[in-house]
Structures are given as structure tokens and as C-alpha cells.
Amino acid sequence: MVVRDASHGLEVLLLRRSDVGAFANYWVFPGGRIDDTDLGADEIERARAAAVREAHEEVGLIVDPANTHPYSHWTPPAIQPRRFATWFFVTHWGGDDVRIDGHEIVDYRWMTPQAAIEEQMQMAPPTIVSLHELAEAGSFAATRRTEYPRWVTRPTKSAAGVPVLLWHGDAGYDALDSEIVGPRNRLWYPADGPWTYERSI
Structure with a gap:
């Protein structure tokens, strides 16, 4: 989750996926699966490396790994044929240079979490819940956690x-x-x- 502190409160970057493939037309956070090139001492560090890499690959952002913090862990329902446990991270971005490819990602918006909630954008459940939590936080500093909830x-x-x-x-x-x-x-x-x-x- 890429966020920035604005004059009217916390804003979060949401990307719109294309109408092809999984989660077609959904609004999502930047992210993806862990690759073999994502190195780290443990699962969290490898997931952090993946989050940093995906932010650059999907939207051209070079974020600081030291300022990219674990936020939550999600396990989808057991009934799903393909299950991918997912780490969510939160990082701060102070620039405006978002770049999308126009193919896999076709649009982006900086929004307050509350605005995204009220607009009822097409999103997966972990995104919806995370937006509610970000709305309560109100600032990047308030998103820092020492314990990371695991959502099953x-x-x-x-x-x-x-x-x-x-x-x-x-x-x-x-x-x-x-x-x-x-x-x-x-x-x-x-x-x-x-x-x-x-x-x-």
C-alpha cells in the first residue's frame, strides 16, 4: 500500500486492472507474488523485497525498503481452488511520478481511504478492510505496527x-x-x- 500525507489527510494509491485476467477491472494496491530474485532472511523480508520491486515495475516508484513496513497477512478461504497467502506492506511516497503501462494496469487514483469506501469501487475484500483501517489511521505515522494481524x-x-x-x-x-x-x-x-x-x- 503506497500512501502519502496530504493537506486533507492520508491518501492511498489505487490501481485499476485491465478487463483481462484475474480480478478484471478491480481496483488494487500495487503488488504481486514473490519471485526467486526477492531475497531476504525470512518470509517477511522476501515479501518486503517483492513489494518494493512491484511498486517499481507496476507504477515506476522507487520506494525505500527501510520505510516499507509490514501491515497485515491474509489467507483466502480454503474453498478457493488457488490460494495465495499475502503480506500487505505500507510505504510512504512523496512524489507525483506514477507511471502505468496501460495494459495490465489501465488507470490510477490517489484517494483518501474514506472516499474509496464511499465510492464502492470494485475491490477484493482485503483491499476493502485495509482501506477502513487506513481511514482510521489518518496518517502514515499512525500506520506503523509492531504486531501484524493475520486475517484468515x-x-x-x-x-x-x-x-x-x-x-x-x-x-x-x-x-x-x-x-x-x-x-x-x-x-x-x-x-x-x-x-x-x-x-x-
């Missing part, structure tokens, strides 16, 4: 058939039951309607 997604449906993604801390997480009353940490994610993230923990 459990999908289910409400009694009305609406898809719901549950995460640790939600009352229905262990039982995989969205109807259980209690704390909330979930995303209502209907295919044909607006999504809503609920968190009360």
Missing part, C-alpha cells in the same frame, strides 16, 4: 442468502454462522449490491 477468511451466507466473509473476533467465526449475536468483524459482500464492512471488536 471464512465465507458463509446469511439466512437471506447474502454472502458474508467472517474474520477472527466475529461472534459467528468459529461456528461459521452469521446469525449469531455478538461482536462483529465481517464483510457483507453481495455479488450485485453494495458491500458493507462491520467491525465492533
Whole structure:
């Protein structure tokens, strides 16, 4: 996640993928898989190297590895045929020279996290949740963490058939039951309607 501190608050860089391939037309953060050339002493360091490399390859940004910090770790649902555990990092960018290739990435926007949430842009669940967290942070300095939450997604449906993604801390997480009353940490994610993230923990 590439962010910058603006006069009106924190802004985040969002990229729009092309209409071909996985996550077609989705708005995403810069990123990609770890390559053999991404070296490091452990998993986090290799993932950091990949994040720095992808920022340069996708949008031409040369970010400082020392200023690129682990933020969270995501594990997709077990039902997905292809699962890729993903580290999210956050880094600060002070320039304006974003460059996209016009093929894999066809557009970009600097936005406040809240504006992206309100616009209901087409995004994957980890992006949506991360935007909510960035909106709460309000500045790059406030995004620094000493512990990195690990999000393991459990999908289910409400009694009305609406898809719901549950995460640790939600009352229905262990039982995989969205109807259980209690704390909330979930995303209502209907295919044909607006999504809503609920968190009360």
C-alpha cells in the first residue's frame, strides 16, 4: 500500500486492472507474488523485497525498503481452488511520478481511504478492510505496527442468502454462522449490491 500525507489527510494509491485476467477491472494496491530474485532472511523480508520491486515495475516508484513496513497477512478461504497467502506492506511516497503501462494496469487514483469506501469501487475484500483501517489511521505515522494481524477468511451466507466473509473476533467465526449475536468483524459482500464492512471488536 503506497500512501502519502496530504493537506486533507492520508491518501492511498489505487490501481485499476485491465478487463483481462484475474480480478478484471478491480481496483488494487500495487503488488504481486514473490519471485526467486526477492531475497531476504525470512518470509517477511522476501515479501518486503517483492513489494518494493512491484511498486517499481507496476507504477515506476522507487520506494525505500527501510520505510516499507509490514501491515497485515491474509489467507483466502480454503474453498478457493488457488490460494495465495499475502503480506500487505505500507510505504510512504512523496512524489507525483506514477507511471502505468496501460495494459495490465489501465488507470490510477490517489484517494483518501474514506472516499474509496464511499465510492464502492470494485475491490477484493482485503483491499476493502485495509482501506477502513487506513481511514482510521489518518496518517502514515499512525500506520506503523509492531504486531501484524493475520486475517484468515471464512465465507458463509446469511439466512437471506447474502454472502458474508467472517474474520477472527466475529461472534459467528468459529461456528461459521452469521446469525449469531455478538461482536462483529465481517464483510457483507453481495455479488450485485453494495458491500458493507462491520467491525465492533
